[in-house]
Amino acid sequence: MKPTLADTDARQGILDRINTKHVDIPPLPDVDVDRVIQFDQPIEKFVEMLAMVGGQAHQVESQGEVRALLEEIDVFRTATRIVSSAPESIAGTIDATQIEDPHHLSTVDWTIARGEFMVAENGSIWIDGDTLPHRVLLFIAQYLAIVVPRSQIVSNMHQAYERIDNFSARFGVFVSGPSKTADIEQSLVLGAHGCRKLQVFIVDDL
Amino acid sequence: MLPIVQHPAAAKEFVNDPNRSRWHDQALWFVRSKRDKQAASLPEWEYLRETASGIKTHTIANLSHYLQEFERNATARGAVVHWARDAEHHNEIVLRILHDHKTKRIVKSKSMLTEECGLNHFLEDNGIDVVDTDLGERIVQLRGETPSHIVLPAIHIKKEEVGDTFHEHLGTDEGASDPKYLAEAARGHLRDKFLAGEIGITGVNFAIAETGGLVVCTNEGNADLGTSLPRVHIACMGIEKLLPRQRDLGVFTRLLARSATGQPITSYTSHFNGPRDENSELHIVLVDNGRSRLRESETFRAAMHCIRCGACMNTCPVYRRSGGHSYRATVPGPIGSVLSPTRDQNSYKSLPYACSLCGSCSDVCPVKIPLHHQLLAWRGELVGKKLLPVSKRLSMRCASYLFRFPALFRLVGQVGRFALRVLPRWATHNRLNVWTIARELPEPPKESFHQWHRRHRNH
Numbered sequence: 001m002k003p004t005l006a007d008t009d010a011r012q013g014i015l016d017r018i019n020t021k022h023v024d025i026p027p028l029p030d031v032d033v034d035r036v037i038q039f040d041q042p043i044e045k046f047v048e049m050l051a052m053v054g055g056q057a058h059q060v061e062s063q064g065e066v067r068a069l070l071e072e073i074d075v076f077r078t079a080t081r082i083v084s085s086a087p088e089s090i091a092g093t094i095d096a097t098q099i100e101d102p103h104h105l106s107t108v109d110w111t112i113a114r115g116e117f118m119v120a121e122n123g124s125i126w127i128d129g130d131t132l133p134h135r136v137l138l139f140i141a142q143y144l145a146i147v148v149p150r151s152q153i154v155s156n157m158h159q160a161y162e163r164i165d166n167f168s169a170r171f172g173v174f175v176s177g178p179s180k181t182a183d184i185e186q187s188l189v190l191g192a193h194g195c196r197k198l199q200v201f202i203v204d205d206l
Numbered sequence: 207m208l209p210i211v212q213h214p215a216a217a218k219e220f221v222n223d224p225n226r227s228r229w230h231d232q233a234l235w236f237v238r239s240k241r242d243k244q245a246a247s248l249p250e251w252e253y254l255r256e257t258a259s260g261i262k263t264h265t266i267a268n269l270s271h272y273l274q275e276f277e278r279n280a281t282a283r284g285a286v287v288h289w290a291r292d293a294e295h296h297n298e299i300v301l302r303i304l305h306d307h308k309t310k311r312i313v314k315s316k317s318m319l320t321e322e323c324g325l326n327h328f329l330e331d332n333g334i335d336v337v338d339t340d341l342g343e344r345i346v347q348l349r350g351e352t353p354s355h356i357v358l359p360a361i362h363i364k365k366e367e368v369g370d371t372f373h374e375h376l377g378t379d380e381g382a383s384d385p386k387y388l389a390e391a392a393r394g395h396l397r398d399k400f401l402a403g404e405i406g407i408t409g410v411n412f413a414i415a416e417t418g419g420l421v422v423c424t425n426e427g428n429a430d431l432g433t434s435l436p437r438v439h440i441a442c443m444g445i446e447k448l449l450p451r452q453r454d455l456g457v458f459t460r461l462l463a464r465s466a467t468g469q470p471i472t473s474y475t476s477h478f479n480g481p482r483d484e485n486s487e488l489h490i491v492l493v494d495n496g497r498s499r500l501r502e503s504e505t506f507r508a509a510m511h512c513i514r515c516g517a518c519m520n521t522c523p524v525y526r527r528s529g530g531h532s533y534r535a536t537v538p539g540p541i542g543s544v545l546s547p548t549r550d551q552n553s554y555k556s557l558p559y560a561c562s563l564c565g566s567c568s569d570v571c572p573v574k575i576p577l578h579h580q581l582l583a584w585r586g587e588l589v590g591k592k593l594l595p596v597s598k599r600l601s602m603r604c605a606s607y608l609f610r611f612p613a614l615f616r617l618v619g620q621v622g623r624f625a626l627r628v629l630p631r632w633a634t635h636n637r638l639n640v641w642t643i644a645r646e647l648p649e650p651p652k653e654s655f656h657q658w659h660r661r662h663r664n665h
Contacts, residue, residue, distance in 0.1 A: 010291040053470065121470060139431045156460070157456040157457075171477065176472065183358065189385055
């Protein structure tokens with residue numbers, strides 16, 4: 001749909017109003033990375049922060065351990081509909097690339113996603129939307145697991161944005177813990193609309 | 207013309223219920239304490255605030271340039287950018303998009319801008335079914351209320367009341383008030399709405415001029431579910447939401463959730479670059495609605511830095527005790543008391559007085575808006591324009607007269623100290639004197655400071 005003439009008028013009106021009031025423009029400041037927090041043990045910090053935001057981290061040496069650890073979780077053992085973008089760790093039971101309409105993914109039990117890197121200061125993981133056939137998989141599955149390589153970690157968000165400076169996918173998200181709400185009397189409830197729980201597998205190699 | 211808001215009268219019911227008022231106060235103080243803990247965990251906190259303020263000052267000064275850069279880049283990524291001069295225009299644009307797609311079922315995530323524009327009412331009047339998907343917003347929507355806080359929309363409602371509302375509308379067990387049970391019921395109820403939604407509407411936390419991208423932050427994941435199922439996403443934003451570069455997000459994503467709820471970051475910080483795929487649409491509505499006029503004011507321009515974290519509300523002693531609805535505005539609390547009179551001075555003239563000038567709001571603001579200075583500045587403007595009630599203007603004039611004549615000041619002081627000693631209680635504590643409803647008068651001192659100083663100045 002193309003904007004109509006009225007929109008163009010409004011556009012010019014708004015810009016004119018802004019342009020007629022000249023305001024001195026101070027320089028745009030940059031963050032000096034030497035002045036912000038960095039961690040000597042970023043993985044330890046990440047694990048601590050992930051626990052704080054309601055997620056669980058598992059440090060594993062081999063891909064095979066991921067399945068073994070998941071099998072210990074009741075709701076994984078009984079799950080039948082699993083979508084995986086990290087097949088070297090765990091194979092899915094549904095091939096989401098063959099599904100056209102994301103609404104058909106509404107009954108997915110587990111999504112196993114691939115994380116690009118971790119951010120130690122807040123326990124978040126960057127997920128590139130291009131690694132998933134449907135972005136809704138991150139939000140519609142009852143449970144979410146993310147597999148991320150141990151070597152891929154930054155201390156803070158400044159470094160995180162430095163890493164994704166050339167990011168050109170249509171979607172990307174920092175995920176920090178499971179979905180949650182405290183809208184009823186400030187009582188924290190995990191599992192608002194998105195995943196009920198979040199498992200993060202930090203693997204030695206991918 | 208808008209009705210005149212008298213904050214003391216509007217707050218009366220809430221304040222007169224001491225249990226609720228105290229409970230509300232404590233709930234918000236809890237959030238404020240969590241914010242303090244997070245702020246203290248970063249040695250660079252003040253440096254981040256300064257940098258954020260600097261980025262916003264630069265952006266607002268150069269706003270025309272960045273708006274056009276954003277429009278160019280967003281369009282290049284396949285989004286359609288609309289410009290709305292005011293609330294009505296914004297609502298018409300959204301409705302036109304819905305009509306173009308012949309849609310009737312909308313899922314909406316939290317957007318203070320659409321609250322400001324009254325979008326829900328407008329769409330409902332036009333036969334559209336709008337579902338607020340943020341749990342707090344859904345609660346107030348089902349109750350026919352408005353949010354009382356910009357981040358915690360249902361902070362004024364007790365869980366038993368949520369239970370009653372859900373029992374009526376969602377069929378939960380009568381008398382059930384366990385937050386976990388109620389949130390689970392809402393999850394099921396809203397899942398159906400998400401799956402049935404034909405268009406997703408979201409607000410915008412940050413828009414990036416350099417990339418044409420948008421960032422939306424939620425804890426519930428509702429903005430993401432609401433936009434990754436339907437083919438059309440409408441993102442509504444005020445023109446002040448821009449940031450020049452993607453890397454500027456490093457500063458703001460570190461400040462936002464820490465200031466808002468004391469979390470290190472929101473559960474989901476989602477970056478949208480253009481529509482989902484070739485068969486989808488992303489409409490971005492840029493809304494002025496008084497912002498370009500606010501930018502013209504040297505005194506109040508910095509209010510455009512606001513990232514809507516709500517920290518000033520959580521810390522404000524007046525807000526915490528009087529509740530968000532007493533401000534009769536979409537944005538309550540200190541920032542609301544600065545912004546509302548810029549819309550209509552006469553109707554919101556009492557808000558700059560709903561403040562003790564304690565300065566706590568300015569101290570917690572992550573983008574360093576000098577809130578209490580602005581509230582004081584508003585009082586000066588309102589007095590100058592004779593917008594205050596006679597009682598206030600007259601007493602101000604008396605005080606000003608008194609301070610100009612030292613001999614008179616001393617005499618009145620003497621009379622006052624004498625009166626405090628001899629007047630019977632009924633003379634001061636009666637219905638004519640509202641000040642003494644919940645207060646006691648001070649013990650009168652034996653002498654004035656002036657007298658004390660005269661006796662001691664040679665020692």
